[in-house]
Amino acid sequence: MTKIAVVGTGAIGATIAAWLIADPALDVTLCARTPFERLRVQTPDGDLESQPLLLTDPDTADPVDWVIVATKTYDAAGASRWLDRLVHDGTRVAILQNGVEHLSRFPQIDPSRIVPVVVDIPAERRAPGDVVQRRTGSLTIPAGPASDAFAVLFATTPIELRLTDDWLTAAWQKLAINCAGVVSALTLKPAGIAHDPDIAELMRGLVRECIAVGRAEGAVLDDEVADKVVEGYRTGPADSINSIHADRLAGRETEIDARNEVIVRLGVRHGIDAPLNRMAATIIRAS
Ligand SMILES: NC(=O)c1ccc[n+]([C@@H]2O[C@H](COP(=O)([O-])OP(=O)(O)OC[C@H]3O[C@@H](n4cnc5c(N)ncnc54)[C@H](OP(=O)(O)O)[C@@H]3O)[C@@H](O)[C@H]2O)c1
Missing domain, CATH: 1.10.1040.10 (N-(1-d-carboxylethyl)-l-norvaline Dehydrogenase; domain 2)
Incomplete structure (x- = not known):
């Protein structure tokens, strides 16, 4: 089973997590600041509800295959505390944030292990763990082996993965x-x-x-x-x-x-x- 940790479970993190949890081949852990009991995401394809493992203390996290970072850009320091625990030799890290500095925001991670992601999925948080995804949307990633592996995670979801030679x-x-x-x-x-x-x-x-x-x-x-x-x-x-x-x-x-x-x-x-x-x-x- 592929182990995934989603750091930051707001509008984007919760939406992504809800879709990945629906795939039984993926073992998804939520790394949240504000805890909640159930994850509920209203999507254009119907409601997704689950009760995933949720951690609030980085010191309790173990290494995973993939970390998906979906905090706001200004919370990079808090996200880095999770990365210190979640990242080991084989871990890859996808950064789902706005801006153009996905790699330099996390200087402690080898850039070849990072997949920077341009997010085009409009979503809003109604309450902790309660999110509305407005449109199916897309994730744009740079063509390459790490991105190919990232795209595989979304194979069973309707979210479009766009690979580009000019990210x-x-x-x-x-x-x-x-x-x-x-x-x-x-x-x-x-x-x-x-x-x-x-x-x-x-x-x-x-x-x-x-x-x-x-x-x-x-x-x-x-x-x-x-x-x-x-x-x-x-x-x-x-x-x-x-x-x-x-x-x-x-x-x-x-x-x-x-x-x-x-x-x-x-x-x-x-x-x-x-x-x-x-x-x-x-x-x-x-x-
Ligand atoms: N929402 C959209 O439609 C959209 C579209 C395109 C791009 N984006 C980009 O995607 C990124 C994420 O945006 P968002 O809308 O999902 O933001 P958000 O709803 O504010 O969610 C951010 C989440 O990160 C959590 N967080 C902050 N520090 C943390 C820490 N140290 N450990 C664990 N979790 C932590 C927050 O916790 P709390 O629950 O405690 O606040 C919150 O749940 C941003 O860069 C944004 O610009 C968003």
Whole structure:
């Protein structure tokens, strides 16, 4: 039996865990901060319910074949405490998080053992262990042996595994969408704010900075990405609340570092200024 530990059982971790638990060939343990009795995930294909083994203390964890990390990016230090116990010689680690720094966020793990994952599965947590998966969605991973092995884990699930020869570009394309979403966190208004022409131009500016830095990092990004991102926000549900907006509304920490500050930080490396992303991040930090 393949042993899997899911670290972080919020919206994404719970959804992934629920699907993997449904496969009797997989032995799934949940590594949670907040415990719960039952795991319930409402999916587009029906409800999944289970009572998996759940640990809350990293010191009680044993090595596994796969670790799936699905904490928020700012909880990497807490996730690392689990990795210290779960990872042994043959363990592979999949990082299901936003941003473009999946590997550097976990410097203690040999990069050849990490599968970085771009997540496109909209999901929301209603309560600990109680999640709604809005769309079947996909996971984008870099082509290679570790990713092939990761994809096998999902063979019996409806989740689409996309293997790409240019994962870096896929990650920066997602970052382009995410960095523009900061306007909702700043204005506390949902995605429909993109119909405001001045806000739309601000979003294009945020994305243009992302494109410049992404290109310097090696991603292949067209100039048209800026317009496409705005169009995407305009054609989606106007009342949609992105995660950084939701985090601000709830008074939680935000992923501003992984979504906007990263553009500023990596820009410095290439002598590229990113004043709009810097201002957005500064205001979010000061709010
Ligand atoms: N949700 C989406 O639709 C979506 C879509 C695409 C990408 N993503 C990305 O996926 C990643 C995960 O997002 P999410 O929405 O699933 O976040 P989330 O709902 O906030 O879940 C994160 C989970 O990590 C847990 N956690 C934090 N520190 C921990 C620790 N030290 N040990 C064990 N568990 C710990 C949290 O515990 P508590 O229960 O105690 O808070 C929470 O259950 C993020 O990078 C996000 O940007 C999310």
